[in-house]
Structure formats: structure tokens, C-alpha cells
Amino acid sequence: MHEFNLKMVKIILVVVVIALLFGMLGSISLLKNNYYMRAKYFEMQFDYLKEKVVFGQYYYGSLLGWIGNWTGARTPQPTKREVAQSVPILLYHGVITSPGWKSDGTNISLNDFRDQMFALKKTGYHSISLSQFLDFMQSGKPLPAKSILITFDDGRADSFYPVDPILRVLDYNAVMFVITGRSFGADTNKNTFHLSEDELKKMLASGRWEMASHTQNGHGFLKIDANGNQGHFLSDKLWLDGKSRLETDEEYTQRIKIDLAGSKRDIENGLGIKVLGFAYPFGDYGNDEQDFPGAKIILNDSINSLFPLSFRQVGGNEFPGNYAGKDFRLVKRIDVNGNMSKDQLLFILNSSQEKSLPYVDAFSGNNGWITAWGNSELKNGLLLTRASVSENSSMTFLNGTFEWTDYTMSAKTRLLQGNSFAAVARYINGNNYVSCDFTGWGVALSQSIGGMETAISESDQSLQISPEKDSEVRIGVSGNTAACYIGDKEIVAGTISPSLNHGGIGFKTWDNTVNNSSLLVSNLKVDSAQ
Amino acid sequence: MLENQAKAWGYSPVRLISINFVDYGSAIAWRRLFFHTSLIVSAAAVLFLIFLVKAKTTTEMLIEPYFFAYTIFVTTFAMSRIVSAVLYERSIATLTAEARSEYGDMQKKYEPTVAFIIPCKNEERDITNTITKCFQVDYPMDKVEVIVVNDGSTDGTIGILKSLKKTYPNLRVFDWPENQGKRWAMAVGFQVSRSEIVIQLDSDSYVDIKTFRNLLEPFQNIKVAAVCANGIPKNADQNIITRMQTAYYFMSFQVLKAAESTFDTVFCCSGCCSAYRKSAVMPVLYSWLKERFLGKPVTWGDDRALTSWLIKRGEKTVYNRQALAYTVVPSTWRQLFKQQLRWKKSWIINAFFTSRFIWKKKPFMAFFYYFPLILISLLAPIMTFRALIYTPISHGILPLYHIIGIILITALIVIYCRFVDPKNKFWPYLFLWSFLNLFILSFMLIWAVIRIQDRGWGTR
Numbered sequence: 001m002h003e004f005n006l007k008m009v010k011i012i013l014v015v016v017v018i019a020l021l022f023g024m025l026g027s028i029s030l031l032k033n034n035y036y037m038r039a040k041y042f043e044m045q046f047d048y049l050k051e052k053v054v055f056g057q058y059y060y061g062s063l064l065g066w067i068g069n070w071t072g073a074r075t076p077q078p079t080k081r082e083v084a085q086s087v088p089i090l091l092y093h094g095v096i097t098s099p100g101w102k103s104d105g106t107n108i109s110l111n112d113f114r115d116q117m118f119a120l121k122k123t124g125y126h127s128i129s130l131s132q133f134l135d136f137m138q139s140g141k142p143l144p145a146k147s148i149l150i151t152f153d154d155g156r157a158d159s160f161y162p163v164d165p166i167l168r169v170l171d172y173n174a175v176m177f178v179i180t181g182r183s184f185g186a187d188t189n190k191n192t193f194h195l196s197e198d199e200l201k202k203m204l205a206s207g208r209w210e211m212a213s214h215t216q217n218g219h220g221f222l223k224i225d226a227n228g229n230q231g232h233f234l235s236d237k238l239w240l241d242g243k244s245r246l247e248t249d250e251e252y253t254q255r256i257k258i259d260l261a262g263s264k265r266d267i268e269n270g271l272g273i274k275v276l277g278f279a280y281p282f283g284d285y286g287n288d289e290q291d292f293p294g295a296k297i298i299l300n301d302s303i304n305s306l307f308p309l310s311f312r313q314v315g316g317n318e319f320p321g322n323y324a325g326k327d328f329r330l331v332k333r334i335d336v337n338g339n340m341s342k343d344q345l346l347f348i349l350n351s352s353q354e355k356s357l358p359y360v361d362a363f364s365g366n367n368g369w370i371t372a373w374g375n376s377e378l379k380n381g382l383l384l385t386r387a388s389v390s391e392n393s394s395m396t397f398l399n400g401t402f403e404w405t406d407y408t409m410s411a412k413t414r415l416l417q418g419n420s421f422a423a424v425a426r427y428i429n430g431n432n433y434v435s436c437d438f439t440g441w442g443v444a445l446s447q448s449i450g451g452m453e454t455a456i457s458e459s460d461q462s463l464q465i466s467p468e469k470d471s472e473v474r475i476g477v478s479g480n481t482a483a484c485y486i487g488d489k490e491i492v493a494g495t496i497s498p499s500l501n502h503g504g505i506g507f508k509t510w511d512n513t514v515n516n517s518s519l520l521v522s523n524l525k526v527d528s529a530q
Numbered sequence: 531m532l533e534n535q536a537k538a539w540g541y542s543p544v545r546l547i548s549i550n551f552v553d554y555g556s557a558i559a560w561r562r563l564f565f566h567t568s569l570i571v572s573a574a575a576v577l578f579l580i581f582l583v584k585a586k587t588t589t590e591m592l593i594e595p596y597f598f599a600y601t602i603f604v605t606t607f608a609m610s611r612i613v614s615a616v617l618y619e620r621s622i623a624t625l626t627a628e629a630r631s632e633y634g635d636m637q638k639k640y641e642p643t644v645a646f647i648i649p650c651k652n653e654e655r656d657i658t659n660t661i662t663k664c665f666q667v668d669y670p671m672d673k674v675e676v677i678v679v680n681d682g683s684t685d686g687t688i689g690i691l692k693s694l695k696k697t698y699p700n701l702r703v704f705d706w707p708e709n710q711g712k713r714w715a716m717a718v719g720f721q722v723s724r725s726e727i728v729i730q731l732d733s734d735s736y737v738d739i740k741t742f743r744n745l746l747e748p749f750q751n752i753k754v755a756a757v758c759a760n761g762i763p764k765n766a767d768q769n770i771i772t773r774m775q776t777a778y779y780f781m782s783f784q785v786l787k788a789a790e791s792t793f794d795t796v797f798c799c800s801g802c803c804s805a806y807r808k809s810a811v812m813p814v815l816y817s818w819l820k821e822r823f824l825g826k827p828v829t830w831g832d833d834r835a836l837t838s839w840l841i842k843r844g845e846k847t848v849y850n851r852q853a854l855a856y857t858v859v860p861s862t863w864r865q866l867f868k869q870q871l872r873w874k875k876s877w878i879i880n881a882f883f884t885s886r887f888i889w890k891k892k893p894f895m896a897f898f899y900y901f902p903l904i905l906i907s908l909l910a911p912i913m914t915f916r917a918l919i920y921t922p923i924s925h926g927i928l929p930l931y932h933i934i935g936i937i938l939i940t941a942l943i944v945i946y947c948r949f950v951d952p953k954n955k956f957w958p959y960l961f962l963w964s965f966l967n968l969f970i971l972s973f974m975l976i977w978a979v980i981r982i983q984d985r986g987w988g989t990r
Contacts, residue, residue: 002621002628002751009617009792010894017610024605027581 040161048165051114055169058118082145085354085403086321087128087136089149090345091313091333094158103338110162115342117166120148123346127172130210130276134308137328145353150174151311151333153214153279155183155195160203173208176200177279177311180266181217197270204271212277213307216263218256219281224291232282233259234299235289246291249298257302264306276308283313285330304329317372317395317430319402319504321352351399357407361398361524368399372430372506385507386417386518393510393517397427401504406529408476409505410485411521413438416467418517420510422446423475425482426496426503434496435508436475436484438463443491445484447500456494461486470522475505478529566949573945580605580938587931600913601935604906608939610898612946614789621792622848625754626747640750642726644805645675647719649712650733654686656858658694663736665698668743677702677719682709712801713832717819720811728806730833731855735761735802738854745805745853755810755845756837758787758799759855766956768861774966775859775866777959781943784851784950791849795895797884797903799847801833803855806840814839823879829985831876838880842887870971874978877907910972918969933968940964 094107101109108116125146128136133149135141150167152159155178167174178184182194195203203209215234223239224231224246231238234256237247247255264275282288286296303310314320314332322331336345351368361367363383369376374394376385385396407425415421420439427433431451437444442460446453463471463486474485480501483493505526509517584601646664650657657678664676680688680703691703704718720728727749731737737745737759748754760783766776790796799806818839821828828835837847860866881904889896917932944957 002624005621005624006793009621012617013610013614013792016613017606020609020613021602021606024581024584024602027578028585030585 044161044165047162048168051165051169054114055118055121059122084136084143084145084147086319086323086352087133087143087147087149088321088349088352089133089151089311089331089333091311091335092150092152092159092163093154093337094156095162096158097162105339106337107158108336108338112338112342113163114166116336116345117170117172119342119346120349121170121172123350125349127167127174129173130175130212130309133322133331134276137309137322137324137331140324146349148349151177151279153177154219155179155200155214157193157195157199160195160199160209164203164206164208167208173210175210175212175277176203177212177214177277178263178267179214179216179219179281180263180270181215184266184270200271204273211267211271211273211275212279213260213263213267213275214279215281216259216266218259218263229290231290232284232288234281235284235286235292235295237292237295249294252292252295253298253302256299260302260306275306277311278303278307278309279311279333283333283335285310285312287312300330315429316370317397319352319399319429320348320370321399321402323402348399353400354403355398355400357404357526357528359401359524359526363522363524368401369396370399371396374509381522383507383521383524384518385509385521387509387511387515389515392512392514393508394519395424395430395506395508397424397506398504402428403502404504404526405502406478407505407526408474408529409524409526410472410474411507411524412470412472413507413522414467414470414520415465415509416518416520418509418511418519421517421519422508422510423473423484424506424508425475425477426500427506428500428503432500433503433506434475434477434482434500436473436482436492437508437510438465438471438473438484438486440465443484443486445482445492445494447482447496449497449499456482456496457492459492461491476529565952569945569949573942576938576941576945580935580942583931583935583938597913597916600906600909601932605935605939607906608942611785611789612942614792615785615946615950618788618792618851621794622748622850625751625794625846625848628751640746641670641673642746642749643673643675643724644669644746645677645719645723645725645728645808646731647677647679647716647723647728648731648733649679649681649715649719650683650687651681651709652683652685652687653733654683654690656734657687657690660731660733660736661694661698661701663739664731665700667737667739671700673725674700675702675723675725676700677704677723679704679706679715679718681706681711681715711829713819713829716832716836717815720806720808720815723808726808728808728811730801730804730806732802732857735855735857737803738856741852741854744850745803748848748850749805749807751846753846754794754848755807755840755843756796756799756847757805757853758791758796758847758849759803759805759853760784760849760851761800761802761855761857763859764856765858765861770959770962771863771866772859772861773956773959774963777956778963779859780947780951780954780956781960781963783849784947785943787849788851790895791847793892793895794846794848795841795892796847796849797837797841797899798834799837799849802857803853804833804837806836810840810843810845811836814843821883823882824983826983826985828876828879830872831880834876834880835883838884841884842891844891867970867974870974871978871981874975875982878975878978878982907975911976914968914972936964936968937961 092108092113095110095113096107097110103109123146125148126144127150128143128147130149132143136143150172152163152174155176159176163174176195178200179194182191183200184197200211204211218233220233221230222233223229223241224236225239226244237252238255239246260278267273267275286299289295308329310330311333312330313335318332320332320334334348347366355368363378363381366378369378369383371385372395374385374387374391374396376383376394376396378384383396385394387394409423409425411423413421420437422435422437424433424435432449434445434447437446440462442458442462444458445456447456463473465471472487476483476485477496480496480498481493482496484491507519507521509519511517648660661676661678664674665671667674676698678691678701680691688705695701695703716730727746729745745757745759748757761779763772763776763779765772767773787796818836821835840847860869884899885904888899917929921927922929940961944960947954947957947960
């Protein structure tokens with residue numbers, strides 16, 4: 001019996017040990033590749049709890065409130081009575097957690113990011129999805145006021161790991177623009193800077209993230225001439241070393257089409273989702289090309305044929321929000337980085353809320369005056385706009401007036417320096433607006449279309465411009481007529497281009513010499529026409 | 531009922547199968563159940579963490595497949611030891627039960643003649659207690675012999691022995707003017723004893739008088755040639771060195787020896803207290819005595835060598851957990867290292883000897899002998915060096931996971947130890963022993979190889 005028992009024991013041992021061995025090896029390979037077992041995942045859980053606590057304190061400011069938040073009492077829903085007129089998009093790159101990191105103009109520190117996000121939440125902003133955004137832009141589908149779209153570029157790991165716990169706490173979601181050549185494919189396994197296909201899948205599964213394209217391998221600098229000068233992959237013709245020449249139009253088109261289509265395919269096949277958007281690397285949609293002016297059109301066509309939406313960075317002279325309408329396919333993003341403070345960001349977003357008429361501005365606080373170029377500031381109930389040291393002119397416009405159509409703006413102005421200033425209306429962006437130019441020798445009604453300025457109607461009745469005296473000026477727009485006034489008296493009027501059928505208000509200065517024009521504005525009033 | 535009947539017949543059965551962890555029949559059963567459940571859960575958690583650590587480090591290890599294979603080996607071996615140890619109770623129970631049934635008559639107690647052989651040198655302090663305990667065992671005195679060999683003592687040992695002989699006339703004392711060595715003393719003891727079972731006892735150790743019979747029980751099975759007692763350091767609480775060793779002894783006996791005993795092949799019936807069947811030892815006595823290595827006689831590792839000779843003859847060597855014996859462990863670092871060096875040397879020499887026959891005689895055990903014991907022990911210094919010194923210096927990587935792995939495996943063993951004997955309070959020191967082993971003792975093997983020809987004892 002003991003011998004029999006011995007045999008049994010030996011068999012049991014062998015079986016158990018082999019089972020343990022295989023169990024060990026199997027578990028090892030499972031755990032090695034399992035996303036949920038990664039140290040980072042545990043860190044993220046911990047971070048989530050931490051952020052929850054911090055946010056609770058921030059939002060409620062008291063222990064009781066914090067406990068309430070902890071136990072799941074939802075933060076108050078934003079009032080949905082108002083509907084969004086425009087949707088701003090935020091662009092982030094990496095969120096840096098290393099202490100002592102200095103802002104580099106691209107990335108943002110975790111503390112700053114958290115401050116911004118918490119402030120947004122407290123102010124009542126909520127994030128929307130890419131498909132909701134597309135519906136809004138394409139068909140004007142109503143969205144509640146204070147909707148924003150949060151995006152991250154490059155598919156970096158540090159755009160996700162520090163960020164997701166915060167998104168989770170605030171109930172926000174975001175879009176990740178992936179450079180698919182760096183995230184998909186077998187040879188990306190060693191790359192821990194960019195997110196892997198596995199990680200992207202897990203992000204998608206969490207429901208907080210969407211993915212879109214940021215090219216396949218097109219986010220780089222390549223040779224554009226024999227001397228080795230570099231240009232952007234997408235918007236420049238590349239220098240072919242082997243053939244000692246630049247690409248032809250066809251070669252260029254072919255090359256970018258392969259890359260763009262490839263990136264779309266990578267995401268569709270790898271993640272099983274439809275790709276709704278494409279973000280231009282460097283924000284260059286052809287506007288930054290060096291050797292190929294025709295790039296813009298080809299790019300535009302290629303991308304529109306593949307993606308419903310394309311994303312670029314907003315220019316300094318543009319309205320930051322995206323308005324539904326015919327130009328919905330190319331949308332603007334606010335590049336938020338370490339150089340932009342939370343207050344600056346909130347200012348941009350809050351002032352993007354569409355303003356209603358009649359409108360009065362006492363300039364006691366900044367309601368949304370954005371410097372298109374030059375410098376502007378508000379002080380003592382006055383708006384001052386002046387040219388920078390290297391420019392002749394300055395322009396400032398009021399955010400949240402993009403959809404104004406028929407109105408009359410009057411203001412008290414004092415030209416401190418320079419030849420002329422203008423009251424601007426139907427401002428769409430820095431290249432498209434209507435202006436009443438007031439100079440020492442006359443008044444002119446002009447319009448700028450695509451950057452080309454033409455005078456519509458002039459009069460030699462001049463304004464007594466003096467740095468000691470205020471002058472009351474007025475600009476009126478109604479339908480496609482515009483008129484300029486001094487005081488109550490109409491001086492010139494004319495017909496403006498139908499392309500300038502809506503737009504906001506602004507002020508401009510000009511002088512022959514640089515750094516020599518500045519304007520004070522006060523007592524601004526805008527009334528609806530009729 | 532059966533027990534009462536047996537008691538009526540004057541037979542008090544020694545409980546061989548006192549399996550602590552199944553005794554749930556009292557008011558504190560819930561507490562014990564909770565304790566055991568928490569142990570099992572901890573074991574599962576530790577096992578999981580081991581897998582996690584391995585998973586975390588495989589990417590680095592796949593670049594070094596040998597190191598990875600080594601760590602897998604060590605982990606599997608440790609787990610196999612625990613599994614074997616779990617199966618031990620059953621094995622020892624069936625061994626004796628079988629013999630008992632063969633023996634037939636339940637009424638008859640198994641009481642063979644027994645001889646204690648105690649070689650001693652300069653043991654004036656402890657020898658009295660050792661010998662006294664031998665005469666106090668719970669056993670008919672007419673079947674007990676006590677033989678002491680005074681092996682060249684330079685202190686007052688002989689005087690004490692002479693006075694002890696007055697108290698115990700049956701005490702046989704051999705007085706040798708010159709030290710011949712433990713092996714000779716034992717050989718003479720075997721030769722002159724008139725008993726069936728010979729118990730080799732260290733002069734600073736003594737048997738537990740109540741559990742003495744357990745040491746003899748397995749001999750009922752005719753195939754058993756040696757029984758190893760459960761060594762417990764009596765100076766356990768002296769200092770941190772002794773506490774560490776107590777923890778080590780705890781593991782060494784309750785896990786390692788038990789694991790080996792499951793298959794009836796304990797490789798070393800430890801010299802502090804082991805019993806041998808005289809008729810099994812006599813045929814190998816001379817070969818054992820005359821053992822030489824590299825031109826010199828082998829002066830230590832007598833216990834290991836004798837056990838090996840018995841195994842070579844196909845005998846069964848077992849360990850009985852219930853047979854307690856108390857011994858003394860070194861209490862200074864110097865003594866400890868000298869002892870460990872001696873043990874390593876004897877292990878090396880014995881390895882040469884055993885390797886040659888083990889695969890023939892006990893093929894199953896051979897697998898567990900060569901691969902884990904030999905391979906791991908030999909590779910340990912190399913792998914440890916690589917993990918703790920080479921890789922940190924050349925790659926700047928701290929051996930954090932290696933150390934964590936060692937802690938986890940020790941934790942697994944500790945959990946099993948807590949299961950087997952919850953009252954033992956020395957288990958935390960096993961971690962300290964692990965580190966001592968990792969950083970120092972595993973390298974001692976190299977020094978042992980270098981100094982193999984130095985056959986001195988060093989301690990005492």
C-alpha cells in the first residue's frame with residue numbers, strides 16, 4: 001500500500017509541478033501583454049482617485065462638499081437652455097509630469113493642464129465627441145452652450161496617461177490624432193513614446209477617447225532641395241536625391257495620397273472605427289509651404305475626399321470658435337500649451353459666446369477684444385490699440401460677434417499717433433472685413449477681401465484728428481450696404497461685397513512708419529440696424 | 531472507542547498523524563479556519579505577484595535566456611518542495627500503517643533494542659544533560675544502551691562521564707586520548723552496540739523524551755534504514771544569528787526534509803539526531819569509514835555520507851516530524867560561517883559520490899537531485915553575481931526585481947510554514963536568512979571549492 005501510495009504521490013507531484021510550470025509560463029506571457037496588468041494602469045487608477053479628491057476640494061471648496069462628490073453626487077449639469085453658436089476646439093500635445101519642466105511652446109505641465117480642465121468644468125464647459133462636432137458643423141445640429149472639443153495630437157503616451165484620470169473625474173472625453181506609422185505595426189513595439197495599437201484599443205474601449213488621423217508617416221521634416229533645407233512632408237515637394245530634382249506634381253500628389261489613405265486604413269482596420277477627422281501636422285494646410293504654392297489645393301482635395309473634417313490651428317486674427325456653415329470642413333483649433341495660462345484660455349472661450357445686440361462696452365473689463373495684430377490693452381475704461389515695433393498697423397476685434405449682420409457701431413475715438421484709424425465691421429478675419437478709414441485728409445469706406453484692400457467710396461471731408469480730442473465715429477452695415485459717419489452725419493456710403501454678409505466689430509490703426517500708430521477707444525455702442 | 535480499547539490493553543498509540551490543520555473540532559475552530567483561509571489567499575496572492583514580477587522582467591530576461599530559465603527553475607523547484615512537503619504526512623502515515631498491518635498484532639508494541647551513540651569532544655557543559663535525557667526517555671530502560679566516546683577531550687569531559695557512570699551503570703564510556711574524528715567514534719559505536727537500532731546523537735543535542743518513540747516507529751517497515759529527527763535549536767532565542775538559523779532549520783526540516791521524505795529518500799539524515807538500523811549500516815560501515823576524496827580522508831559530512839551509502843544500497847531513509855530533538859546552533863558569525871563552510875564542502879564531496887549512483891538507484895529522485903539541487907546550487911553564485919553585481923554595474927539597473935522575487939519565494943515558503951506550525955514564531959527571520967543566503971552563503975560555495983583540501987573543522 002505504501003508502494004502504491006508512493007507511486008501516486010510521484011504522479012501527483014509531477015502533474016502538479018508541470019501544471020505550475022505551465023501555469024507560470026502562461027501567466028507570464030498573459031500578464032506581460034495584458035494592458036490591465038501594466039504598472040501604468042494601476043498608477044492611472046490611483047491618479048484617478050487622487051484627481052477626484054483634488055477636484056472635489058476645488059469644486060466644492062469644503063469638506064462636506066468633497067464628501068458629497070466622493071460618494072458620487074454628480075457635479076451640477078450645465079443649463080442647457082442656451083444653444084451653442086460656435087464650438088471652440090482645444091489642441092494639446094504632451095502633458096508633462098516631470099517637476100521643474102520649463103514650457104516649450106508645445107507641451108503643458110500636468111498642473112497647468114489640471115488647472116485648466118478644472119476651471120473649464122467649474123465654469124460649465126463640457127466636452128463633445130467628434131461625431132457630435134461633425135453633426136454640428138455639417139448640419140447645424142444643436143449643441144448646448146459651452147460645448148468644447150478637446151483634442152490631442154501625435155498619439156503620445158504622455159497625452160493619455162496623465163490625462164485620462166482627469167477626463168474620467170470630469171466626465172470629459174477627448175480625441176487623439178494618431179500618427180499611425182508610429183503607433184500601428186509590428187516595429188512599433190519598442191516605441192514607448194507613442195501609444196501602441198493595444199493601448200489605443202483600450203482607450204477606445206473606455207469610451208472617453210476617439211481616434212482620428214494625423215498622417216501615417218507624414219509628421220516630419222524632409223529635404224526639399226539639394227542643399228538639405230527641410231520642409232514639411234505634406235505641404236512641400238520633396239527633393240529626390242536619386243534623381244537630383246524636385247518631385248513633380250503627380251509624384252507629390254501620389255505620395256501624399258498614399259500616406260493619407262494609409263493612415264485612414266490603419267485606423268479603420270486596426271481599431272475598427274470610422275475616421276472622421278484629419279489634423280494637419282504643424283497646422284500646415286498648405287499655408288506654410290516653401291516650394292509648392294499649389295499644395296494647398298491638392299491637399300484640400302485629397303483630404304476632403306478621405307475625411308469629413310480637417311483640423312488646423314487658429315490664426316491670431318481669426319475668431320477662435322467654429323461656426324456651422326459652408327466652410328465647415330476645415331476647422332480651427334486653439335493651440336493650448338504651457339505658455340497659455342488658465343485665465344487666458346478661459347478668456348478666449350468665454351468671450352467666444354455669441355454676443356447679442358444691442359451691445360454696449362464700457363471697457364471696464366475685457367469682454368473679448370482680441371488682438372489680430374499689433375498690441376492692445378484695456379485700461380481705465382479705455383481700449384488702446386497700437387502697432388507693434390515692427391509693423392505699421394494694428395487691428396483688434398471683438399470675439400463673439402461673428403454672426404452679427406446688420407448693425408451700427410459708434411464709439412469715441414482718439415488717435416494718439418499715426419496717420420489713420422478705422423472702425424471695422426463685418427469682420428470675418430484679418431483678411432476679410434469692411435472698414436471706415438478716418439484720416440486727416442478724408443474718410444473712406446473700404447473692404448478687405450482675401451487680404452486685398454479696396455476703397456469703395458471716399459470723401460475729403462476730414463475728421464479733426466488730434467491726440468487731445470475725442471471724435472465720435474460710426475460705421476453702419478445693413479444688407480450689402482455700408483456707411484461711415486462722423487457723429488450723426490453720414491459721410492460716405494457704398495455697396496459691399498456679398499461675401500462680407502456677416503461679421504463683427506473691430507478697430508484698426510495705420511501709419512507710414514512702423515511703431516507709430518495708436519488709438520484710444522471708449523464708449524462703444526452697437527445697435528441693431530432698424 | 532478504538533483508542534479506549536487500545537488503552538485498556540495497555541497500548542497508548544502514538545499519534546503519527548496529528549495533522550494540526552484538519553483539527554477543526556473545537557470552539558476556536560472558526561479562528562483557525564479564518565487563519566487557514568487567509569494563508570491560502572495570501573499564498574495565491576504571493577503566487578500571483580511572482581507571476582507579475584516574472585512578467586514584468588521577461589522582456590529583459592529574454593535577452594538573457596539562461597538567467598530567465600534559471601529563475602523559472604528556482605521558482606518551480608521551490609514550489610515543488612512545498613507540494614512535496616504537503617504530501618509528506620500521507621507518505622509517512624502509509625509507511626508506518628503498512629508496516630503495522632504487516633506486523634499484525636495491534637496489541638504488541640514495537641519496541642526494538644536501542645543504542646545511543648554520542649561522540650563528544652570538550653563537551654563538559656552539555657554532556658550531562660544529553661546523557662541524562664537519554665536515560666529518561668519514555669521507553670523500557672532494559673532495551674536502552676548509551677555509548678559515549680570521549681574523543682580526545684582536553685577539558686573535564688572525562689571526569690563528568692566517570693561520575694555519570696556512577697549514576698547510570700549502563701553507560702558505556704570509551705575514552706580516546708587522541709582525537710580520531712566523529713566518523714570513527716560512530717563506527718565504533720555501531721560495532722560495539724548490541725541493539726537493533728542505533729541512534730547517532732550530537733553531544734550538545736538531546737532527544738525529547740516524550741516523542742522519542744516516534745523516532746523508532748518507521749523502522750517497523752523493514753525497508754527503512756534511517757530515520758531523521760526534527761531538529762530544533764534550543765538556543766533559538768539567544769540572538770539574531772540563532773533566530774535566523776532557527777527559521778532556517780524550521781524550513782530545512784519541515785519543508786525540505788519533509789519533501790524528500792515523501793519519496794522515502796532523505797538525502798541527509800542530520801547528525802544532530804538520527805536513528806539507523808544497525809543491520810543496514812554494517813555492510814557499508816567500512817566503505818563509509820574509509821571514504822577518501824582527492825587523496826585525503828573525508829573528515830566531515832559523516833551524516834550525509836552515511837545516508838548516501840544507505841541510499842546507494844536501495845534503502846529507504848525517512849524523516850519523522852514528530853520525533854523532536856534539541857540541538858545547539860552557532861551563536862556568533864564566525865562560528866556560523868565556519869559551520870556553513872564545512873557543510874558546503876561536505877555537500878560538494880558528497881555530490882561527487884551521489885551523482886554517480888543516484889540515477890541508477892532512484893531515478894525519480896535523481897531528477898530532483900540533479901536539476902534543482904545540483905544545478906541551482908552550482909549556478910546560484912554565478913547567477914547571483916550577475917544579478918547583484920554585474921548587471922547593476924554594466925547596465926546601471928538595480929536588481930530590484932531579483933530581490934523582490936527572492937522575497938516572494940521566501941514568502942511562499944513562510945506561508946506554508948505558518949500552515950504547518952502556527953505556533954512557531956521565528957518565521958519572519960526566514961527573510962533575513964534568505965538575504966544572508968543570497969548575499970553571502972551562495973558565494974561561499976566557491977570558497978568551499980577552493981578550500982576543499984582543508985579538512986579541518988574550524989569551529990568549537
